[in-house]
Amino acid sequence: MRINKYIAHAGIASRRKAEELIKAGKVTINGKRVVELATTVKSGDVVEVEGSPIYNEEKVYYLFHKPRGVISSVTDDKGRKTVVDFFPQVKERIYPVGRLDWDTSGLLILTNDGDFTDKMIHPRNEIDKVYVARVKGIANKENLRPLTRGVVIDGKKTKPARYNILKVDTEKNRSVVELIIHEGRNHQVKKMFESVGLLVDKLSRVRFGSLDLTGLRPGEARRLNKKEVSRLYNEAVTKS
Numbered sequence: 001m002r003i004n005k006y007i008a009h010a011g012i013a014s015r016r017k018a019e020e021l022i023k024a025g026k027v028t029i030n031g032k033r034v035v036e037l038a039t040t041v042k043s044g045d046v047v048e049v050e051g052s053p054i055y056n057e058e059k060v061y062y063l064f065h066k067p068r069g070v071i072s073s074v075t076d077d078k079g080r081k082t083v084v085d086f087f088p089q090v091k092e093r094i095y096p097v098g099r100l101d102w103d104t105s106g107l108l109i110l111t112n113d114g115d116f117t118d119k120m121i122h123p124r125n126e127i128d129k130v131y132v133a134r135v136k137g138i139a140n141k142e143n144l145r146p147l148t149r150g151v152v153i154d155g156k157k158t159k160p161a162r163y164n165i166l167k168v169d170t171e172k173n174r175s176v177v178e179l180i181i182h183e184g185r186n187h188q189v190k191k192m193f194e195s196v197g198l199l200v201d202k203l204s205r206v207r208f209g210s211l212d213l214t215g216l217r218p219g220e221a222r223r224l225n226k227k228e229v230s231r232l233y234n235e236a237v238t239k240s
């Protein structure tokens with residue numbers, strides 16, 4: 001098996017991330033640094049990433065209701081609470097599939113399956129990601145229309161999105177809007193609303209494809225079953 005695939009299978013990183021680790025000289029096989037991306041791993045080989053041996057382990061998938069105030073990563077150099085801290089009993093090396101901002105709550109999948117992760121975060125996958133945003137200002141058809149056509153954020157146009165206005169509070173001058181997108185760019189939802197003059201002050205992801213947060217309170221998680229995982233694979237059809 002090729003070294004990047006082996007690392008992805010072991011749940012250390014996605015294949016692309018694995019290539020970065022190799023290029024950065026952080027991967028060894030039997031003590032020798034790997035320089036060729038095409039290197040293969042044979043049975044009995046000892047593979048180490050950043051000095052720690054890696055093993056192929058059973059693939060696990062968790063659905064997590066991320067609370068606000070938690071980082072979507074495995075470690076944090078400032079010692080802040082991360083999503084993985086909520087899984088002390090899980091021995092597999094799980095990590096989040098994509099990320100939610102520190103102050104965003106909601107649905108996050110964690111796994112040790114690098115191939116699954118690649119599929120889910122592929123920029124052309126068609127999985128619906130549904131967010132509920134409370135914004136400052138009055139949302140209406142006129143100011144939200146650009147979101148349905150695509151707006152330019154960070155120099156690149158977003159794919160057409162759908163929305164539903166859930167609540168408008170003229171007294172408090174704020175609105176609650178559901179936004180459905182397929183992409184997962186950095187701070188995408190906040191930036192999309194900002195581009196139409198509405199500042200997000202509370203954000204939550206309530207759905208990812210066929211998954212929602214039914215039965216999970218913030219901080220709670222459950223295992224996904226095989227059916228749910230294969231349904232997600234089917235939903236992640238990529239358009240090229």
Ligand code: URA
Pocket residue numbers: 099100101102104186187188189190191203
């Ligand atoms: N878009 C954002 O702006 N933040 C998130 O956490 C997720 C999507």
